[in-house]
Amino acid sequence: EAGVVQSPRYKIIEKKQPVAFWCNPISGHNTLYWYLQNLGQGPELLIRYENEEAVDDSQLPKDRFSAERLKGVDSTLKIQPAELGDSAVYLCASSPIGGDGGELFFGEGSRLTVL
Amino acid sequence: AQSVSQHNHHVILSEAASLELGCNYSYGGTVNLFWYVQYPGQHLQLLLKYFSGDPLVKGIKGFEAEFIKSKFSFNLRKPSVQWSDTAEYFCAVRDNNAGNMLTFGGGTRLMVKP
Numbered sequence: 001e002a003g004v005v006q007s008p009r010y011k012i013i014e015k016k017q018p019v020a021f022w023c024n025p026i027s028g029h030n031t032l033y034w035y036l037q038n039l040g041q042g043p044e045l046l047i048r049y050e051n052e053e054a055v056d057d058s059q060l061p062k063d064r065f066s067a068e069r070l071k072g073v074d075s076t077l078k079i080q081p082a083e084l085g086d087s088a089v090y091l092c093a094s095s096p097i098g099g100d101g102g103e104l105f106f107g108e109g110s111r112l113t114v115l
Numbered sequence: 116a117q118s119v120s121q122h123n124h125h126v127i128l129s130e131a132a133s134l135e136l137g138c139n140y141s142y143g144g145t146v147n148l149f150w151y152v153q154y155p156g157q158h159l160q161l162l163l164k165y166f167s168g169d170p171l172v173k174g175i176k177g178f179e180a181e182f183i184k185s186k187f188s189f190n191l192r193k194p195s196v197q198w199s200d201t202a203e204y205f206c207a208v209r210d211n212n213a214g215n216m217l218t219f220g221g222g223t224r225l226m227v228k229p
Contacts, residue, residue, distance in 0.1 A: 042205050042222050045217070106159040
């Protein structure tokens with residue numbers, strides 16, 4: 001079974017440039033999460049989707065961050081414009097609806113460096 | 116909001132030493148508890164979880180964790196570590212009274228010397 005796929009793995013941009021990250025969850029997983037992981041810290045939830053609906057986006061900085069999951073499968077997270085403080089790893093995770101509700105399956109992450 | 120504290124940021128052990136990593140969460144209610152592990156260059160993966168029942172839970176690779184409700188703790192243990200246990204370990208709490216949100220601790224980086 002294929003895992004959660006994220007791209008790109010690494011991205012280096014200059015501040016004020018836009019950047020986008022893509023995530024393809026495990027087939028059949030209806031719930032998709034985007035997490036932010038700063039160096040030396042644990043993951044922090046940015047947004048959670050149930051199918052194509054964003055059910056929790058309270059931690060997403062909406063002035064510069066946006067996300068979409070148009071067909072309820074893969075998802076894109078965008079930052080525009082990027083700031084120096086956005087340098088971090090952006091993690092995507094998925095889980096099945098009606099599963100034990102706990103285990104998240106993570107991708108390998110997209111590491112962003114803003115210069 | 117729920118918060119999760121992991122007391123040790125870095126731990127260095129020799130092979131065969133015993134391991135205990137602390138994890139405390141901020142307040143009670145109905146919670147589910149997890150330990151995730153991230154091996155170098157790999158993605159986060161589940162090590163073990165507690166939902167209910169026996170507060171001593173066993174996970175993969177010889178790890179276990181004990182839920183002590185009165186102490187709001189869920190410490191991870193292993194009697195004898197191996198070099199391959201070198202990784203970063205994250206405790207996480209899912210608060211069933213707060214939208215089922217999963218909150219992670221800051222992580223503990225374990226290095227096992229051969």
